[in-house]
Amino acid sequence: MKISYAWLKELTAVNWSPERFTEDLTMVGLEVESHQDLAQAFDGFVVGVVREREKHPNADRLSVCKVDVGRGDTLQIVCGAPNVAEGQKVAVALVGATVPHNQHDPEGKPFVLTRAKVRGVESHGMICSSSELGLGKDAEGILVLDRSARVGQSLAKHLRRTDVVFDVGITPNRPDCLSHVGVAREVAMLAGTRIKVPSAKVCEVSPPASTLAKVIVRDSDLCPRYSGRVITGVTVGPSPQWLQDRLSVVGVRPINVIVDVTNYVMLELGHPLHAFDLDTLNDRKIVVRRAGTDAEFTTLDGKVRRLDKDMLMICDGRGPVALAGIMGGANSEISGSTTRILLESAYFLPSSVRRTARALGMSTEASYRFERGMDPEGTVNALNRAAGLIAELTGARVQGGVIDVYPKKLRPPAIPVRVLHTNKVLGTDLGAADMARFLRKIGAQVKKRTQKRLTVVPPTYRVDLTSEIDMIEEVARVFGYNNIETRTKAGIDFSTTQGKDSVVNELRASLTGAGFQEILSISLQQEQLGALEGKPAIRVLNPVSTEMQVLRTGMIPGALEAVRFNHRHGNTDLRLFEIGTVFNLKAAGDIESLDGYIEEVRLVLAFTGKRLPVAFDRKPQEGDLFDVKGEIEALLRGLCLDKYRFISYDARNTLTEPTVAVEINGTYAGRFGKVKKEVTDKFDIEGAVYVCELSAGVLESAWVRERKYRALPRFPSVKRDLAFTVDRFIRQEDVASAVRTSAGPLLESLMLFDMYEGSQAGSGRKSLAYALTFRAEDHTLTDQEVDALIRNVVDHTRSACNAELRA
Amino acid sequence: MLDRIDQTRAEAGSDAAGLLSAESLEQFRVKYLARKGAIAELFEGLKAVPAGERPLVGKALNALRNDVQSLYDNARATLEAGRGEAAAVDVTLPGRGRYIGSTHLVTRTLEEFQRIFVSMGFNIVTGPEIESEYYNFEALNFPPDHPARDMQDTFFITKNVLLRTHTTPVQVRIMERQQPPVRAIMPGRVYRNEAVSPRALVQFHQVDGIYVDKGVTFAELKGTLVSFARQYYGSSIKYRFRASYFPFTEPSAEMDITCYLCGGKGCRVCKHTGWLEIVGSGMVHPKILQRVGYDTEKVTGYAFGFGVERTVLLRHDINDIRLLYENDVRFLRQF
Numbered sequence A: 001m002k003i004s005y006a007w008l009k010e011l012t013a014v015n016w017s018p019e020r021f022t023e024d025l026t027m028v029g030l031e032v033e034s035h036q037d038l039a040q041a042f043d044g045f046v047v048g049v050v051r052e053r054e055k056h057p058n059a060d061r062l063s064v065c066k067v068d069v070g071r072g073d074t075l076q077i078v079c080g081a082p083n084v085a086e087g088q089k090v091a092v093a094l095v096g097a098t099v100p101h102n103q104h105d106p107e108g109k110p111f112v113l114t115r116a117k118v119r120g121v122e123s124h125g126m127i128c129s130s131s132e133l134g135l136g137k138d139a140e141g142i143l144v145l146d147r148s149a150r151v152g153q154s155l156a157k158h159l160r161r162t163d164v165v166f167d168v169g170i171t172p173n174r175p176d177c178l179s180h181v182g183v184a185r186e187v188a189m190l191a192g193t194r195i196k197v198p199s200a201k202v203c204e205v206s207p208p209a210s211t212l213a214k215v216i217v218r219d220s221d222l223c224p225r226y227s228g229r230v231i232t233g234v235t236v237g238p239s240p241q242w243l244q245d246r247l248s249v250v251g252v253r254p255i256n257v258i259v260d261v262t263n264y265v266m267l268e269l270g271h272p273l274h275a276f277d278l279d280t281l282n283d284r285k286i287v288v289r290r291a292g293t294d295a296e297f298t299t300l301d302g303k304v305r306r307l308d309k310d311m312l313m314i315c316d317g318r319g320p321v322a323l324a325g326i327m328g329g330a331n332s333e334i335s336g337s338t339t340r341i342l343l344e345s346a347y348f349l350p351s352s353v354r355r356t357a358r359a360l361g362m363s364t365e366a367s368y369r370f371e372r373g374m375d376p377e378g379t380v381n382a383l384n385r386a387a388g389l390i391a392e393l394t395g396a397r398v399q400g401g402v403i404d405v406y407p408k409k410l411r412p413p414a415i416p417v418r419v420l421h422t423n424k425v426l427g428t429d430l431g432a433a434d435m436a437r438f439l440r441k442i443g444a445q446v447k448k449r450t451q452k453r454l455t456v457v458p459p460t461y462r463v464d465l466t467s468e469i470d471m472i473e474e475v476a477r478v479f480g481y482n483n484i485e486t487r488t489k490a491g492i493d494f495s496t497t498q499g500k501d502s503v504v505n506e507l508r509a510s511l512t513g514a515g516f517q518e519i520l521s522i523s524l525q526q527e528q529l530g531a532l533e534g535k536p537a538i539r540v541l542n543p544v545s546t547e548m549q550v551l552r553t554g555m556i557p558g559a560l561e562a563v564r565f566n567h568r569h570g571n572t573d574l575r576l577f578e579i580g581t582v583f584n585l586k587a588a589g590d591i592e593s594l595d596g597y598i599e600e601v602r603l604v605l606a607f608t609g610k611r612l613p614v615a616f617d618r619k620p621q622e623g624d625l626f627d628v629k630g631e632i633e634a635l636l637r638g639l640c641l642d643k644y645r646f647i648s649y650d651a652r653n654t655l656t657e658p659t660v661a662v663e664i665n666g667t668y669a670g671r672f673g674k675v676k677k678e679v680t681d682k683f684d685i686e687g688a689v690y691v692c693e694l695s696a697g698v699l700e701s702a703w704v705r706e707r708k709y710r711a712l713p714r715f716p717s718v719k720r721d722l723a724f725t726v727d728r729f730i731r732q733e734d735v736a737s738a739v740r741t742s743a744g745p746l747l748e749s750l751m752l753f754d755m756y757e758g759s760q761a762g763s764g765r766k767s768l769a770y771a772l773t774f775r776a777e778d779h780t781l782t783d784q785e786v787d788a789l790i791r792n793v794v795d796h797t798r799s800a801c802n803a804e805l806r807a
Numbered sequence B: 001m002l003d004r005i006d007q008t009r010a011e012a013g014s015d016a017a018g019l020l021s022a023e024s025l026e027q028f029r030v031k032y033l034a035r036k037g038a039i040a041e042l043f044e045g046l047k048a049v050p051a052g053e054r055p056l057v058g059k060a061l062n063a064l065r066n067d068v069q070s071l072y073d074n075a076r077a078t079l080e081a082g083r084g085e086a087a088a089v090d091v092t093l094p095g096r097g098r099y100i101g102s103t104h105l106v107t108r109t110l111e112e113f114q115r116i117f118v119s120m121g122f123n124i125v126t127g128p129e130i131e132s133e134y135y136n137f138e139a140l141n142f143p144p145d146h147p148a149r150d151m152q153d154t155f156f157i158t159k160n161v162l163l164r165t166h167t168t169p170v171q172v173r174i175m176e177r178q179q180p181p182v183r184a185i186m187p188g189r190v191y192r193n194e195a196v197s198p199r200a201l202v203q204f205h206q207v208d209g210i211y212v213d214k215g216v217t218f219a220e221l222k223g224t225l226v227s228f229a230r231q232y233y234g235s236s237i238k239y240r241f242r243a244s245y246f247p248f249t250e251p252s253a254e255m256d257i258t259c260y261l262c263g264g265k266g267c268r269v270c271k272h273t274g275w276l277e278i279v280g281s282g283m284v285h286p287k288i289l290q291r292v293g294y295d296t297e298k299v300t301g302y303a304f305g306f307g308v309e310r311t312v313l314l315r316h317d318i319n320d321i322r323l324l325y326e327n328d329v330r331f332l333r334q335f
């Protein structure tokens, strides 16, 4: 909300600097987000008078002017405007001033004025148009000021742009502060003063209003109070300058005196008002009721609104004339020919206004205030203030009496506040007298006071104060949050703390150590990306854009997006990982409850490019599936020892080919493979991408955290190498497993250290070379023992895999 | 004296032959040429030499100093040109690289928050990102048809199911499961339906915290947050607490610390206020405690919530939140 410094000072008689207001209001919860000195925009601009005007010697369209700015010598200024003339009072930008709008710049960026030579003639300033000053659109000619303008006066002063405007963030609980009086009350509370309440005196004439108009409230549940006044003899014209200035400063466009006064009173007191042209009201009657069968209504902005039967409407003898508390209708609007008005000042039920405004997608200054809660006791005061002003400014007559339909008085609650409990919540040591003093400062009445308890009635405009905790907050606010101690309890009980590490931290440490860069993607994706894995994705009903429409069902598409992005920027050697939540629909789950959804944390790895970074003597080699497999094995071995298994997987329904499934302790944990070309093509990625996706949950439960020491070997090992040739279609794993079974328990490890296919291995065959390590726990193995084992291995492998021993 | 000069020259000559490493070179310099070295000592002894001999000895001393200096210079040049014993290896060749990984800035910040709060006795608890309307709003004292709901623009999946707009619902979930004392932080991802801009993205991370027990006060809340801020931002920070509004806490407060970029003088980052807002907080609203069946006569609690990305952007002077989720390795590798 925009708050004028001058207006605030007028209401409070507190003469603080803008900085002090900013600081102190912010501390009590009215956050001043910025303050803007309006005069600053016109630094270096003054009122001048054109003393002489001559044609420019070298340019037909230009004039050379001598301008008096009240500083001794006149300034020579070259001017291009056709309307410049001797004797005119004009707005002059002096050298060094920042001109807000550059007419010659396509974007109109501001510029700093310098001394210049224009076609050979020196120019020491600029005579400005209203467009250049940022005041209006007129760029054709210069702005000619009023004859009475004082030469040499700062332009800001002349234009009455001397105020400071605060932008105050008002939280939803403080509708009472959506006005200058509301903010002034907080200032008075801080400064320990009283506000100067604006006069709301009205001189009434007969006949009484009740003989000229009638108000019937049918649905008083939604409209607990409706007050109105009738004003006659109105002339609708522009407002006086002071009123227009007040509105302009806080960003409200002046329209006509009636609308301006209602806006002014709303900005001053907070209460929204509405003026009807009384003579357009059928039967000169107001009926407040639900829309019922009325299906459509045209608001004064010309839009046709579809009504719901429960929306509260202000109607006349025939039909709707306003959306209650939101906007008036085109049919009863104030016009140039209006002479008699019915001024409305009502209290509408906040939730009703909010429901209607939301259903219609509307938000107005009035609805914003009503839905937060206005003061039900404030209707008549606002009405009188506005009526008084209209009478004063237009010479209109206020008819006698207020039409006030208020069947059931709304009373603020009497709230018990316990002294001990207040101190228990705040950690303070305040007495009953302190608390009473603080609460009176916010305008509350302390009805009863003992050492232990106060009974407090909040002011009617503080609709947010309904319970003890609300009053405790007020005590804290007035006392000052920074006067409350800052302490922590001695002896925190740590016994309940579970500092248990999650597998996610372990994965991160392991992967960053292995050279993987962590990425984070957005969980919301475009539909095509979400659909890549062929699973139905969860849709958001109200997406911000098609780019972010569905929740990810898997982690691979997001990783491919990251690969695409980095390839496009020339980074093709990538090792990326992400740990994130994926979202899937539960088969036959209820989507109206959380039972319909499954959230799961997954890890994704993505590799592209070279196996190792380029080095001076290293041949650049592209990484392949077995680099990926090696990384995964290292990761799994670190977490869950040897409890994992790789299984060749049907690639039809996956993004990868080949696809290898990872099984840990017999549970499917995820898969890895090379991304299919048809998929990388969709992402415009060139070259191979390898990905792996694993379930963090499965890894978590397979994680072997507690490990027992196993005695180190006491006897030396014996190493032997064996090279076999086998048919090239025999799988390595089959050969290795034949070796393992036949070597028996003394085989400590088996490692494939060489493999090749080619003429040396024989046609259609390949060579596999293994290093075998044997060890016995209880004695040193002899050569004879090992030789016997090796013979056994060779024989068995030959018969099992048709493997020939190579020399 | 002249003998000592010759002796020193001979010794330096033999020492110089063994100058094959940077360390031995430095030892040589300290032994002979430094301010308290052998030659300086000899010059010191010059005062004791009879006046008549002084020019001659002085000349010899200067010659010695020049000789030793050139021994040193030559040895050094040899070493630097790789012509020493290790001449076969050109040590200026670059090391063979390996890939280097790092955690994401957001993760790292989350981990740091967790480390500090765990050290202060908080558990870590997480909850679902797809959340019910009830937990996200109603249980947190956002009444239906109340403008407080405008504070958080929401993505809906169905009428009653949404993407959580804060991690605060986890507070309710913990309290439903557990009797006081409850002391936990709740890190996680949250979503807001806002137009994408340098300051706003549809998702970000929060760390919420709650402590409910006998005797938990607003003073205690201040103590905890100040202790956190001192650990995270440094022990010399200045801070202030100011009134604010959240439906689920009362009294509610924002904590500001002096802007660490301008020291409080006012700059672009702190919007010329000299203060940076770091965390929203307050005393858990009694209605929330009552709804989970706690006795508000016996226990009170405080709660707080940090925005992680906001912290990251301020701390690293990053001007666009989207950089955090573009996954550009040129950006990620900077941290």
Ligand SMILES: [Zn+2]
Residues within 6 Å of the ligand: B259, B260, B261, B262, B263, B264, B265, B266, B267, B268, B269, B270, B271, B272, B274, B275
């Ligand atoms: Zn700053």
